[in-house]
Amino acid sequence: xxxxxxxxxxxxxxxxxxxxxxxxxxxxxxxxxxxxxxxxxxxxxxxxxxxxxxxxxxxxxxxxxxxxxxxxxxxxxxxxxxxxxxxxxxxxxxxxxxxxxxxxxxxxxxxxxxxxxxxxxxxxxxxxxxxxxxxxxxxxxxxxxxxxxxxxxxxxxxxxxxxxxxxxxxxxxxxxxxxxxxxxxxxxxxxxxxxxxxxxxxxxxxxxxxxxxxxxxxxxxxxxxxxxxxxxxxxxxxxxxxxxxxxxxxxxxxxxxxxxxxxxxxxxxxxxxxxxxxxxxxxxxxxxxxxxxxxxxxxxxxxxxxxxxxxxxxxxxxxxxxxxxxxxxxxxxxxxxxxxxxxxxxxxxxxxxxxxxxxxxxxxxxxxxxxxxxxxxxxxxxxxxxxxxxxxxxxxxxxxxxxxxxxxxxxxxxxxxxxxxxxxxxxxxxxxxxxxxxxxxxxxxxxxxxxxxxxxxxxxxxxxxxxxxxxxxxxxxxxxxxxxxxxxxxxxxxxxxxxxxxxxxxxxxxxxxxxxxxxxxxxxxxxxxxxxxxxxxxxxxxxxxxxxxxxxxxxxxxxxxxxxxxxxxxxxxxxxxxxxxxxxxxxxxxxxxxxxxxxxxxxxxxxxxx
Amino acid sequence: xxxxxxxxxxxxxxxxxxxxxxxxxxxxxxxxxxxxxxxxxxxxxxxxxxxxxxxxxxxxxxxxxxxxxxxxxxxxxxxxxxxxxxxxxxxxxxxxxxxxxxxxxxxxxxxxxxxxxxxxxxxxxxxxxxxxxxxxxxxxxxxxxxxxxxxxxxxxxxxxxxxxxxxxxxxxxxxxxxxxxxxxxxxxxxxxxxxxxxxxxxxxxxxxxxxxxxxxxxxxxxxxxxxxxxxxxxxxxxxxxxxxxxxxxxxxxxxxxxxxxxxxxxxxxxxxxxxxxxxxxxxxxxxxxxxxxxxxxxxxxxxxxxxxxxxxxxxxxxxxxxxxxxxxxxxxxxxxxxxxxxxxxxxxxxxxxxxxxxxxxxxxxxxxxxxxx
Numbered sequence: 001x002x003x004x005x006x007x008x009x010x011x012x013x014x015x016x017x018x019x020x021x022x023x024x025x026x027x028x029x030x031x032x033x034x035x036x037x038x039x040x041x042x043x044x045x046x047x048x049x050x051x052x053x054x055x056x057x058x059x060x061x062x063x064x065x066x067x068x069x070x071x072x073x074x075x076x077x078x079x080x081x082x083x084x085x086x087x088x089x090x091x092x093x094x095x096x097x098x099x100x101x102x103x104x105x106x107x108x109x110x111x112x113x114x115x116x117x118x119x120x121x122x123x124x125x126x127x128x129x130x131x132x133x134x135x136x137x138x139x140x141x142x143x144x145x146x147x148x149x150x151x152x153x154x155x156x157x158x159x160x161x162x163x164x165x166x167x168x169x170x171x172x173x174x175x176x177x178x179x180x181x182x183x184x185x186x187x188x189x190x191x192x193x194x195x196x197x198x199x200x201x202x203x204x205x206x207x208x209x210x211x212x213x214x215x216x217x218x219x220x221x222x223x224x225x226x227x228x229x230x231x232x233x234x235x236x237x238x239x240x241x242x243x244x245x246x247x248x249x250x251x252x253x254x255x256x257x258x259x260x261x262x263x264x265x266x267x268x269x270x271x272x273x274x275x276x277x278x279x280x281x282x283x284x285x286x287x288x289x290x291x292x293x294x295x296x297x298x299x300x301x302x303x304x305x306x307x308x309x310x311x312x313x314x315x316x317x318x319x320x321x322x323x324x325x326x327x328x329x330x331x332x333x334x335x336x337x338x339x340x341x342x343x344x345x346x347x348x349x350x351x352x353x354x355x356x357x358x359x360x361x362x363x364x365x366x367x368x369x370x371x372x373x374x375x376x377x378x379x380x381x382x383x384x385x386x387x388x389x390x391x392x393x394x395x396x397x398x399x400x401x402x403x404x405x406x407x408x409x410x411x412x413x414x415x416x417x418x419x420x421x422x423x424x425x426x427x428x429x430x431x432x433x434x435x436x437x438x439x440x441x442x443x444x445x446x447x448x449x450x451x452x453x454x455x456x457x458x459x460x461x462x463x464x465x466x467x468x469x470x471x472x473x474x475x476x477x478x479x480x481x482x483x484x485x486x487x488x489x490x491x492x493x494x495x496x497x498x499x500x501x502x503x504x505x506x507x508x509x510x511x512x513x514x515x516x517x518x519x520x521x522x523x524x525x526x527x528x529x530x531x532x533x534x535x536x537x538x539x540x541x542x543x544x545x546x547x548x549x550x551x552x553x554x555x556x557x558x559x560x561x562x563x564x565x566x567x568x569x570x571x572x573x574x575x576x577x578x579x580x581x582x583x584x585x586x587x588x589x590x591x592x593x594x595x596x597x598x599x600x601x602x603x604x605x606x607x608x609x610x
Numbered sequence: 611x612x613x614x615x616x617x618x619x620x621x622x623x624x625x626x627x628x629x630x631x632x633x634x635x636x637x638x639x640x641x642x643x644x645x646x647x648x649x650x651x652x653x654x655x656x657x658x659x660x661x662x663x664x665x666x667x668x669x670x671x672x673x674x675x676x677x678x679x680x681x682x683x684x685x686x687x688x689x690x691x692x693x694x695x696x697x698x699x700x701x702x703x704x705x706x707x708x709x710x711x712x713x714x715x716x717x718x719x720x721x722x723x724x725x726x727x728x729x730x731x732x733x734x735x736x737x738x739x740x741x742x743x744x745x746x747x748x749x750x751x752x753x754x755x756x757x758x759x760x761x762x763x764x765x766x767x768x769x770x771x772x773x774x775x776x777x778x779x780x781x782x783x784x785x786x787x788x789x790x791x792x793x794x795x796x797x798x799x800x801x802x803x804x805x806x807x808x809x810x811x812x813x814x815x816x817x818x819x820x821x822x823x824x825x826x827x828x829x830x831x832x833x834x835x836x837x838x839x840x841x842x843x844x845x846x847x848x849x850x851x852x853x854x855x856x857x858x859x860x861x862x863x864x865x866x867x868x869x870x871x872x873x874x875x876x877x878x879x880x881x882x883x884x885x886x887x888x889x890x891x892x893x894x895x896x897x898x899x900x901x902x903x904x905x906x907x908x909x910x911x912x913x914x915x916x917x918x919x920x921x922x923x924x925x926x927x928x929x930x931x932x933x934x935x936x937x938x939x940x941x942x943x944x945x946x947x948x949x950x951x952x953x954x955x956x957x958x959x960x961x962x963x964x965x966x967x968x969x970x971x972x973x974x975x976x977x978x979x980x981x982x983x
Contacts, residue, residue: 256738256771257771260768260771260772263772263774264771264772264773264774265774266774286764286768287768290772293772293774294778570868574888574891575891575895575897578892579895589892590892591889591892591893592680592733592734592892593892594888594891594892595730595734595884595888595889595892596734596735596736
């Protein structure tokens with residue numbers, strides 16, 4: 001009974017999936033198969049027995065590191081149900097980082113992919129290891145008939161021999177449910193520690209806000225090593241006893257398949273980051289009716305600031321209600337919501353808090369006057385307990401129940417909050433937080449680099465991209481530096497660009513002056529990041545031109561408009577548009593261009609090609 | 611085979627294709643739909659089955675090998691059009707024009723256009739990745755083989771990828787098939803064929819009234835039967851999970867001749883717009899040339915004859931004149947309100963209807979005048 005006002009605990013969720021007729025219902029559907037609630041329950045029971053057998057008790061920590069999504073999600077939930085703190089690591093992490101995080105976690109058990117263990121050799125020293133070994137699959141009809149049941153190894157063999165046991169019915173709400181390491185430097189890893197209290201209180205908030213019902217179906221392709229992927233995916237699906245789908249990895253080439261899936265699987269809720277929305281808006285226009293299959297309820301945008309233009313364009317083009325969630329790993333996932341109701345919805349704003357309080361404070365922690373800018377502080381059940389084993393870092397952000405978000409905000413007359421700046425040094429690329437120091441640290445480890453600094457640069461698709469400014473031996477190529485980064489960092493943290501300088505500008509105290517570095521970057525000839533999208537100016541000119549050819553007003557058309565959507569776009573107007581385009585943008589369209597021009601954004605492509 | 615037997619064969623195979631679309635695993639569905647369609651073609655016209663089989667293989671290969679080369683497109687269109695034309699020439703002596711019995715290989719007139727459509731969209735770079743099986747499923751879908759609509763490959767493919775059990779679509783499909791059958795059997799083949807002619811005769815008398823009633827009966831019957839067959843085709847496609855473009859949208863209430871062609875046999879007129887009008891427009895930059903050539907092709911598709919050249923040109927001229935008129939007076943006529951607006955709308959609709967009703971009389975008269983008959 002996930003929706004009642006009574007506190008729902010892990011045990012209650014376990015009971016509800018055990019009692020209801022859910023045994024054969026899907027809980028998690030991935031590329032490689034379906035896990036039903038019945039299977040999830042059996043896995044929880046087996047893991048419970050395994051933990052008890054190993055003497056692992058409430059409050060102990062267990063590390064999970066696997067590329068198998070179904071495996072990671074099942075283990076994560078099984079550990080939580082047992083009051084054992086789950087530490088789910090990003091399998092893309094470099095060996096140094098991974099080993100330092102595992103050492104920091106002091107785990108009682110490390111459950112890890114066999115091939116990851118080979119990549120992270122130091123792991124064995126940090127605690128007992130159980131390997132995840134993919135079962136050998138026999139291929140073909142004959143293979144299946146001739147071979148016996150494949151022999152299990154590692155974790156699966158261990159679990160097979162357990163006598164199933166139900167997890168404990170009572171767990172202290174202050175027990176840590178999971179620790180999630182956010183980006184940070186090696187000597188100061190930031191392990192966000194979330195208690196059962198925070199997790200389950202926030203799951204209830206999210207479920208109410210998104211209006212999850214027993215017939216909801218979630219699609220969430222975000223990474224499980226991050227809160228938006230795991231908590232807003234398998235965990236909230238477990239909480240509500242509803243299915244979550246991860247049918248594919250989100251890539252530019254799978255956008256059409258993603259939109260097909262939304263329709264075909266009768267998805268009601270899509271969880272996405274703004275970068276995804278931007279790419280879908282750019283490349284998914286042939287499938288604008290994908291959300292119109294009669295089931296879709298709500299698009300959840302999370303992970304990064306959703307630009308007002310993208311927000312409105314997406315809503316208008318795909319005709320979907322949207323909610324923007326603001327929050328941090330430190331607040332489970334959210335807390336502040338904008339949309340879909342008219343009161344909180346305001347593109348560009350983060351909306352209003354739910355089940356938590358917000359306050360804007362100046363440098364001294366005093367509340368600022370209404371309309372003034374100040375650092376955004378949050379208070380409520382959803383807050384983390386602290387950074388794991390780092391009291392000083394915790395004290396810096398948590399004070400008398402208030403959490404410092406590091407974001408600068410203001411409040412408007414309607415009570416909605418707007419993020420206006422960032423007090424902390426962080427890069428948000430495609431919805432993932434990156435601490436620039438982490439990249440700087442890796443770069444500085446390269447022998448040829450004398451000094452380096454990393455910062456985020458605005459980007460149309462990614463929100464921000466990572467740029468490293470480096471003073472280094474000229475004999476070392478950028479490619480070599482990037483290869484060095486790739487070997488030591490997760491792929492999304494590798495800089496998109498390296499800018500060489502003779503020396504970094506430093507202030508009197510010896511600190512690098514970031515404003516001056518930014519100014520340096522702006523002058524640099526290879527300011528490529530901005531050039532990857534259509535310029536706003538061209539689109540505006542195009543829309544105006546098209547509107548005049550189609551004898552309609554500019555607000556009735558978008559770049560996604562097709563002849564059948566615009567009453568005035570008949571064949572005559574088509575010719576008019578072609579001639580007007582050629583004149584306005586000084587180009588000559590080939591007959592193929594003219595024939596293929598069945599959507600306005602294609603015209604934009606033609607303009608930019610020349 | 612009699613017409614009734616053909617109809618029964620089409621109905622039976624369409625129903626079988628519905629089973630093929632749902633029962634087997636997804637990978638097999640397009641394959642089996644195609645197999646049912648191929649069986650239907652083999653039964654009705656083995657020659658046609660061979661033609662479509664060869665056409666499918668060659669066009670798929672061409673698309674795969676040459677991607678979007680212009681030479682390949684031109685070559686493919688020439689070959690397909692030449693095949694269609696030579697069969698039409700061979701069939702010409704037996705033809706009695708629209709609604710008559712043009713003895714072409716079964717379905718050729720429609721699948722030739724689909725093949726051209728596929729090649730054009732490949733050239734334009736609009737085709738999503740697909741397998742040969744999926745392409746066969748598109749070309750051989752039994753309910754659409756005989757009378758269209760000329761559905762589009764991208765729409766078919768999208769429906770295939772999004773396929774899910776949809777009770778609303780299924781029940782709409784059932785209703786649609788029944789509706790179409792009533793149109794064909796009760797309205798078209800009984801009421802309009804057996805009962806009403808005598809009534810019309812009595813009412814019309816001789817002279818101009820006779821002409822009038824003939825034209826009215828002809829177009830009414832054509833509409834009822836053709837739209838009935840389209841209903842059945844669209845309905846069966848819906849039962850199999852595909853949303854096929856509509857072919858008719860209340861054509862007789864069109865306000866102008868351009869509007870009429872967006873309501874009558876829409877899948878053909880939109881085909882002509884995309885693959886005749888727009889290419890001609892893009893090459894010549896002349897609106898008039900593009901309109902007239904696409905209407906002439908539309909006419910000739912029905913029958914290769916001077917009569918249909920004239921008939922196409924008649925409609926093309928109508929559209930060009932309407933466009934000129936609309937550019938000049940359209941805005942002020944749109945601004946009318948109240949009774950004058952209603953009067954103008956009625957007049958415009960009546961004018962359009964009569965332009966269509968008398969199209970064959972006018973073009974036949976011109977033909978006689980030209981040939982001195």
